[in-house]
Amino acid sequence: MEYRGRVVESTGRWYEVSYQQDEGMENISCRLPGRFRLEDQKLTNPIAVGDFVQFSINEDGTGRIEKIEDRRNYLIRESTHHQEGNQILAANIDRAYVVQAIRQPILKRGFLDRFLVTCEAYQIPARIVLNKMDLATEQDQAFIDDFTELYDSLGYHVLLTSIYDEPSLEKLKDDLRDKTSVFVGPSGVGKTSLLNHIEPSIDRKVGAISHYNEKGIHTTTFAKLLPLHFGGYLVDTPGIREFGLVNIEPWELSLFFPEMLEYRQQCKFNNCTHSHEPGCGVVNAFKEGHIHPDRYDSYLNILDSLEED
Incomplete structure (x- = not known):
């Protein structure tokens, strides 16, 4: 007899299925x-948290996965530390949140925009959580206003938490309610602390910030799909220092920057990279202040x- 369930945690060898x-x-x-x-050598994890699977039950009470159902979508990144293949962080999700801190550690614009490019490429609605607002100074306010206005205008709602x-936590809960969401961000930005406050029963371990390099210390070891008492699920992922893009060619990168879509149609060359070519609509738009x-x-x-790849 086969059963159907959803992967809620993966430790590499075993998969916890609900x-x-x-x-x-x-x-x-x-x-x-x-x-x-063996079917997909390009992936470090053939099954991801959020996957729906069909399984049978062994005599010893453990399960054997017989089928991995087709994914509606998935969030993927290039593996690091010289590992071969790519890593799926979560599958079948309604919304992805990139979590950054206003301070300790400082906001990483490159990480943020790479994440948003991936969400655009893999058709996942994205949000931005700018956390640790209690550390913001008066001098930070102009940056916060500009940052919020910019990303909101691009369709990425910014939550200040x-x-x-x-x-601010109630606003975040309202946004998460009745959806399957995923939190992604560098270590130390406060993902786990936020989770512990919106879902106190979970009580996950919280790490500290290294004062030597202002980088967070990893506390979440494996991604886990967690039920929320107010409705919905949230995937808490380990802290990520880099977010490498997967299966995106240089000529198509601008397709995943919403503010460039209109202007790229005005380019003289079909394969324009919007960096140096003459007659580039995107470069002209940038010079005119539209980007x-x-x-x-x-x-x-x-x-x-x-x-370079």
Whole structure:
């Protein structure tokens, strides 16, 4: 007999699968047959948190995954530390949140924009959480206003949060309600602290910031799909220092910058990279102030990295 369930945690060897029983939801630890691991050599993880699977139950009470159902979407990044293949962070999600801090550690624009490019490419609605607002100074306010106005205008709603500001947490909960969402961000930006405050029953371990380099210390080891008491699910992921793009060619990068879509149609050349070519509609728009300098700088930095690969 086969059952259907959803992967809620992956530790590499075992997959925790949640499925419906008469008594309610139950979890079972499942193994994956070797043939699945060989089918896609480009992935470090053939199964991701959020996947729907079909499985059978062994005599010892463990499970065996028989089928991985087609994904509606997935969030993927290039593997780091010289590992071969790419890593799927979460699958079948309604909304992805990139979490950054106003301070400790400082906001990483490159990480942020790479994440948004991936969400555009893989058709995942994206949000931005700017956390640790309690650390913001009066001098930060102009930056916060400009940042919020810019990304809101591009369709990426910005939520300003602090674990010491209950109204900001209520706004975040309202945004998460009844959806399957994922939190992604560098270590130390406060993902786990936010999660502990909006879902206190989870009580996940919180790390500290290294004062030597202002980088966070990893606390979440594996991604996990967590139920929210007010409705919905949230995938908490390990802290990520880099977000490498997958299957995006240099000539198509501008397709994933919403502010460039209109202007790229005015380019003289079909394969324009919007960096040096004559008659470029995007460059003209940038010079006329229609594209924010920070976003155009991000575009050029990402383009350089794609052309180097």
